[in-house]
Amino acid sequence: MEIISEGKGQLIGWHDPDEHRQFVLENKSREMKDKTMKVSEAVSRFIKDGDFIASGGFGHARVSMNVVYEIVRQKKRNLIMAGKTAVHDLDILVGNGCVDRVEAAYSFGYEIRGLAPAGRRMVESGRCKVVAETSNAGYQWRFLAGMMGLPFVPSRTMLGTDTGRYSSCKTVIDPFSGKPINLIPAAYPDVVFIHVHRCDIYGNCQIDGILVEDCELAHCARRLIISTEEIIDNEVIRSEPWRTVIPFYLVDAVVEQPFGSHPCEMQEKYFFDEEHIAEWLSLSKTDEGVQKYADKYIYGVKDFDEYLELCGGLKKMRFLQERENLRVPLITPWRK
Amino acid sequence: MSANTSANNKYNVREFIAFTGAKVLQDKTSVFVGTGLPMIAAILAQKTHAPQLLIIFEAGGVGPILPELPISVGQGLTYYRGVAAGSMHNVMSICQAGYIDVGFLGAAQVDMYGNINTTCIGDHEHPSVRLPGSGGASDIGSLSHKTIIIVAGQSRRTFVNKLDFLTTPGYLDGPGARERAGLPSRSGPYRVITQLGVFGFDNKSKKMMLLSVHPWVTVEEIRDNSGFDIVIPEKYDISGEPGEKDLEILRTQIDRASLIIGK
16 A cells, blocks of 8 residues: 555554454453452552553543542653543643653643643643644544554544644555545553443443443553442343443453542533532642642542542532532532 | 623623524534534524434534533533433544534634644644644544534634644645545535634635624624635625524523633
8 A cells, every 4th residue: 555644643552463462362361350459559560650551431521530649649650641532630640740741632621621731831841742643533543443453444534634744643545445544553552541330340341321432442451450430240240241341351450439530520420520620720720739739639648538538528429419410500610 | 802792782702603603503414513612502503493403422422402511522411311322433433424414613723724723822842832632623624524613712813824733624725635635525614603703615715705794793803803815705694693582592501600601
């Protein structure tokens, strides 16, 4: 195939498909064994400085915040993160100096709430590098190619744009249609962490609501940490196997953490904690503020349960459940 | 006129933009919506003239009947009373396969061919402002049949001759460029809606062309607030005004917290 153009973005997390098959053969056990562990053990065992990481959900909806805070607590450094619609998950990690490189589809923003003070400051001051651009479809098709064990998937997006020119894609002439087609390279993140509604001790997972790209992401992950609202019996999984989105053989660790997505949304369970997000958006305007936040909410507590207590405990969680069910009105304390 | 100025004592410009955006959407069509004003416009259309508007969100929400404005295109509300709660692969694939009639986007910068920048202001390596990037916009602008773009603050800084970064394709550098690049044929920008007017694209040159000016705006203001020459035809319309019912729905149902329309 004739290559018409090549993006100048850094190709991160790509492996030859045979190399990946060998990794799977040697490292991904088919044994059904109890994978439950503490978040501290999951993060220290599977995440190394310099790793390429990706977070499930949608940046501030169904994200594994207990893993995110633990990465900060263990002071992981020089991580490269998939900005695959990355919002609060990325901002905490960039702001606290854990992530210093990003491949950006959607990063450094909080959707309707505006831009991310911490992420913007880190990029604009050169402390965090954007090593490649892509689009949301582009990223999830990177994961799809990985899931399929292929070197790339073809697509018709990003053609003719700077997004494509700064990506790691290659544009070729499609031998079937004779038209230009964009080849999106596979991604195999070193470590992925995904928060789910429920799973068993082996890692068979159910997710309520939209899946975003978590099916693909779970399949292309080299190591996969699952955090879950609750652990259920394997018999429940077996009584409705069509509900399993992520099967056990993809999973390396299971961490039980109720309200583990806080302050982000957990669909069908609890809403964004807008008060807490507002506090972060306000404090994270300065490096000192980021430190103050981390001292209070991450280093100052012994675990995620203690953090939840500090955020308002059961009373606050009940309010967030009421809001998710639209029984109380939206509050927007991050507005000036 | 800045985006937060009241147009008159009946409505403000953001309410006017939302109403104008809603009117462009037709019943029994599909629309892929981005965050902010496009969402508001789509919800208003669904609550008024387009009850069968099929709304699609990039994280997998399909066909919701939206009770209020979502904060995120990936939260639970995006499939509220929907027909499917799917995945990004699912909705991006149907977009690529031709099921999306209209992609509806916001923009930080736009040029005469309807190309959009949402990535950075200044140099990419050393940006003066780092913006979020494409998100789903480059996909939506590539793969939908038509694209509608909202720029709430049209000025020489937002209607620019040259984008700092071409995130999402419009007509690229002119007629035939999308097809040459490999983008789906006969696709591309359809309308640009700002606080001053509504624009389409000249069929031959693919350059932005005035279609209607808002009731309180002059053509001089349209010209003065653009870094490129907008095609001004001999005949153009005056944009229609929202009725009391539209405004009531916007204020009391869709955006009660006045998050977007009150900005």
